[in-house]
Amino acid sequence: MKTQIEHARAGIVTPQMTAVARNEQVSEDYIRQMVAAGKVVIPWNHNRKPARIAGIGKGLATKVNASIGTSSDIVDYAAEVQKARAAQEAGADTLMELSVGGDLDRVRREVINAVDLPVGNVPLYQAFCEAARKYGDPNKLDEELLFDLIEQQCSDGMAFMAVHCGINLYTIERLRKQGYRYGGLVSKGGVSMVAWMLANNRENPLYAQFDRVVAILKKYDTVLSLGNGLRAGAIHDSSDRAQIQELLINCELAELGREMGCQMLVEGPGHVPLDEVEGNIRLQKRMSGDAPYYMLGPIACDVAPGYDHITAAIGAAQSSRFGADLICYITPAEHLALPNEQDVITGVKAAKVAAYIGDMNKYPERGRERDKLMSKARRDLDWQKQFELALFPEDARAIRASRTPEDEATCTMCGDFCASRGAGALFAGDLRGDKV
Ligand code: SF4
Numbered sequence: 507m508k509t510q511i512e513h514a515r516a517g518i519v520t521p522q523m524t525a526v527a528r529n530e531q532v533s534e535d536y537i538r539q540m541v542a543a544g545k546v547v548i549p550w551n552h553n554r555k556p557a558r559i560a561g562i563g564k565g566l567a568t569k570v571n572a573s574i575g576t577s578s579d580i581v582d583y584a585a586e587v588q589k590a591r592a593a594q595e596a597g598a599d600t601l602m603e604l605s606v607g608g609d610l611d612r613v614r615r616e617v618i619n620a621v622d623l624p625v626g627n628v629p630l631y632q633a634f635c636e637a638a639r640k641y642g643d644p645n646k647l648d649e650e651l652l653f654d655l656i657e658q659q660c661s662d663g664m665a666f667m668a669v670h671c672g673i674n675l676y677t678i679e680r681l682r683k684q685g686y687r688y689g690g691l692v693s694k695g696g697v698s699m700v701a702w703m704l705a706n707n708r709e710n711p712l713y714a715q716f717d718r719v720v721a722i723l724k725k726y727d728t729v730l731s732l733g734n735g736l737r738a739g740a741i742h743d744s745s746d747r748a749q750i751q752e753l754l755i756n757c758e759l760a761e762l763g764r765e766m767g768c769q770m771l772v773e774g775p776g777h778v779p780l781d782e783v784e785g786n787i788r789l790q791k792r793m794s795g796d797a798p799y800y801m802l803g804p805i806a807c808d809v810a811p812g813y814d815h816i817t818a819a820i821g822a823a824q825s826s827r828f829g830a831d832l833i834c835y836i837t838p839a840e841h842l843a844l845p846n847e848q849d850v851i852t853g854v855k856a857a858k859v860a861a862y863i864g865d866m867n868k869y870p871e872r873g874r875e876r877d878k879l880m881s882k883a884r885r886d887l888d889w890q891k892q893f894e895l896a897l898f899p900e901d902a903r904a905i906r907a908s909r910t911p912e913d914e915a916t917c918t919m920c921g922d923f924c925a926s927r928g929a930g931a932l933f934a935g936d937l938r939g940d941k942v
Pocket residue numbers: 916917918919920921923924925926927
């Protein structure tokens with residue numbers, strides 16, 4: 507079976523491309539051309555057709571990913587299913603199932619069956635868990651087991667897969683010569699793969715046998731998301747040589763995979779100060795030939811545990827503005843604990859707001875009509891209209907309903923001193939015109 511990219515190159519518009527064109531209100535031929543060029547990807551899988559299709563890439567709305575999954579400390583299958591459903595309900599466009607505790611086949615399959623979204627994962631997690639269980643040492647991971655697991659997980663319906671192909675012996679050399687990392691290594695898959703390479707004195711099989719990885723994912727049309735195992739986990743490590751070395755290799759691999767007919771995503775950092783976000787994105791786009799960029803926020807400062815959904819949303823608004831295509835949410839539990847259902851909901855909503863703000867600035871030519879209408883509704887104290895236009899109407903309704911004002915036209919913020927009511931009385935409709 508052909509992949510989306512192979513169909514696009516043959517001039518065929520698939521039902522998935524039609525769905526993306528309809529969702530984004532662009533032409534089918536635009537989507538076909540972008541998919542053919544590798545500038546847009548559509549995560550899906552021949553074995554599982556997600557009911558909700560998300561196009562990711564150039565000219566499309568910034569998408570939001572939510573990640574859930576068990577840990578070695580907390581294994582509750584029902585809770586993970588509930589978190590997955592809550593993420594979908596809150597507005598996530600894609601979901602990553604990142605379990606590392608309990609029966610990993612079971613949780614993956616239950617989560618996939620619970621949602622309509624495209625689901626992705628990180629195959630290295632299960633590979634190292636299985637090696638630890640079987641041999642008592644994750645560094646005894648057998649390369650064949652790793653490739654078998656990738657195939658099995660694709661076969662289960664993974665629409666995209668984060669695979670750490672870009673960590674190789676050369677990137678480790680860069681890290682050693684650099685001689686510092688304030689935040690160390692913060693990718694579970696990344697640090698496990700580095701440990702395996704050092705223990706076995708071998709090249710990363712996902713890099714050495716990249717064509718084999720591509721061949722497996724192509725069979726299912728799973729999008730290959732090039733994992734960022736050396737991403738900075740500290741503001742002071744951002745854009746260091748080790749991270750940029752891995753990015754460079756990932757961009758090379760994105761081009762290679764695309765030529766082989768596989769849909770490719772490149773993953774980005776991590777922790778990044780705001781003044782480095784634009785440069786990071788321009789570098790990735792330039793080096794990869796505009797491959798869609800999947801950024802983990804980024805988290806824009808290191809000192810706000812408990813509020814990292816906000817630090818990440820600030821970074822995500824900036825990264826979306828400068829061209830990031832898919833944003834991974836961060837929850838308030840980041841750096842502190844396994845997220846619960848409420849953390850997941852809060853994280854998705856923060857990232858959705860960030861993506862919306864980013865898109866306002868990424869695509870200024872599309873206008874800001876919704877914001878204009880909201881401003882008018884506020885000015886006119888038209889509460890129903892405000893709720894209709896709100897990104898999260900139920901939350902807005904609930905807050906207002908919890909504090910009822912004396913005068914229902916106003917709210918309890920200013921009460922008798924409501925400025926909107928006062929201005930309406932003063933100008934009696936004179937301010938209702940539109941700018942020409
Ligand atoms: S009371 Fe204050 S906050 Fe509420 S609608 Fe009037 S001006 Fe706005």
